[in-house]
């Protein structure tokens with residue numbers, strides 16, 4: 001063993017090249033603020049989940065159930081899965097990080113698409129591996145480009161479906177085509193954070209692919225449609241051998257009692273989820289049509305958010321500043337290589353109307 005006494009402790013190679021993830025802003029001017037920067041739910045959380053969370057306050061001295069059994073059972077019952085193939089995490093972020101930690105190292109490569117979720121390059125670089133970015137066409141994942149990006153060094157492929165920030169998705173036939181082209185030793189990660197919002201018949205989150213193969217996992221979150229982002233709660237469905245690996249390396253109590261209790265109640269409150277779906281199905285197309293009419297190119301989205309591509313002469317940065325003056329917080333997309341775009345979450349009725357009115361004034 002060599003002991004280096006000089007200098008100061010150094011992180012592993014690659015870590016200092018990581019651009020830290022910048023969350024959506026939460027400050028703007030005015031009294032009525034519409035925070036539309038982080039794809040949070042305009043409906044809040046299920047009242048039953050809030051009540052279940054509150055009830056855990058009387059036993060805060062106790063460690064949570066380290067295997068989140070009640071929550072895995074509730075998820076399994078709701079989606080018809082086997083509870084022992086589920087791992088819960090502190091947000092799906094933690095699960096994505098754990099996967100990268102377990103399956104990537106120096107000399108390895110991991111593939112994601114051009115406008116893929118920015119947590120992937122962070123997780124990849126944090127483990128010393130190299131990101132290979134597959135170009136997109138029409139702000140949509142290009143399966144052929146993803147397949148071309150695979151080399152003998154590839155260990156993982158990340159696919160957000162639908163993708164954030166574009167809102168576009170791949171039909172299940174395309175996901176299967178991607179999987180079929182991957183070597184058996186490459187792990188395909190299907191990040192289905194927005195699955196519940198998708199109404200299209202040709203979409204599937206990926207359960208069948210996970211069930212049938214040894215190299216596919218699906219991650220899901222309570223942060224979006226369930227409105228529990230503050231609790232940090234996500235889950236993964238995977239083959240037994242991957243579940244075993246994650247259970248070896250995760251923190252023994254990685255999910256808190258409050259999150260477990262709220263998650264169980266949220267899973268059981270299907271009526272609340274239906275209301276959230278109905279709200280999104282009403283307002284997403286309305287926003288897309290109204291904003292499109294203003295001369296802003298709206299990327300077709302199946303999520304709870306829209307990517308707005310501003311025309312030259314109407315910079316996205318100026319639109320962002322203009323919206324902020326009206327108390328509307330959008331998300332700048334510079335970090336995604338989309339400096340001409342803003343991402344906007346579908347808000348409540350008032351927020352959506354205010355957004356359209358503000359953008360109308362900005363564009364005229």
Ligand SMILES: *Cc1c(COP(=O)(O)O)cnc(C)c1O
Pocket residue numbers: 039090091092093094117160163164191193220221222223224229232233234
């Ligand atoms: C929001 C989001 C997640 C969820 O992250 P959590 O850590 O569960 O809050 C995962 N993937 C994508 C693409 C997202 O947009």
